Amino acid sequence: MQTQVILLCYRLKTYLSFIAIIFLVHMSCSSGMAQTGPTRKALLDVMLTSQQLSKVEVNEVTMAAGQRAPRHSHFCAVVGYVSSGRVLFQMEGEEKRIIEAGEAFYEPKDKAVLHFDNESSEQPLTFIAFYLKQADEESVKIIK
Numbered sequence: 203m204q205t206q207v208i209l210l211c212y213r214l215k216t217y218l219s220f221i222a223i224i225f226l227v228h229m230s231c232s233s234g235m236a237q238t239g240p241t242r243k244a245l246l247d248v249m250l251t252s253q254q255l256s257k258v259e260v261n262e263v264t265m266a267a268g269q270r271a272p273r274h275s276h277f278c279a280v281v282g283y284v285s286s287g288r289v290l291f292q293m294e295g296e297e298k299r300i301i302e303a304g305e306a307f308y309e310p311k312d313k314a315v316l317h318f319d320n321e322s323s324e325q326p327l328t329f330i331a332f333y334l335k336q337a338d339e340e341s342v343k344i345i346k
Contacts, residue, residue: 246306250279250334253311259333259341264326271318273345279334280309280341287327292317314345 265271265287289301294314300321301307309315320327333341 245283245304246281246308248281248308251311253279253334254336255334256337257335259335261331261333262328263331264328265320267320267325268323269320269327271315273314273316274318275312275314275343275345276309276333276341277311277339277343278336278341279311281332281334282307282309282329284327284329287325287329288321289327289329290317290319290321291315 262285283306284301284303286303288303289307290298291301291307292298292315293309294316298317335341
């Protein structure tokens, strides 16, 4: 009888150890400790007007502290990403808003950009602009 009790205790201990291991593995996977792939964060979702896209031009643009872009428009749609700094942004017919580092923006073709200004008087602004072009059209048109 004593042997049976010892054997039962041993099996119970093994069973509980197994359950504890499964629980720990489950907790580590569900808490993000064992990530299996990249994560994605939606930054921008816009519908482009019908246009033929034959070229994408990508530029990194840096603006000095306090620098303001002149009022302008683009001959093509522009999608951008602010990599550092803050932008005071305003499209014609829209309210002014701040775009923070890590956020994306969209400038439609032929629509006036009233403000694209470095919001900081102390730090430079850097953004990446993706010009969605039809062949070799110009990128920017200054509006006077």
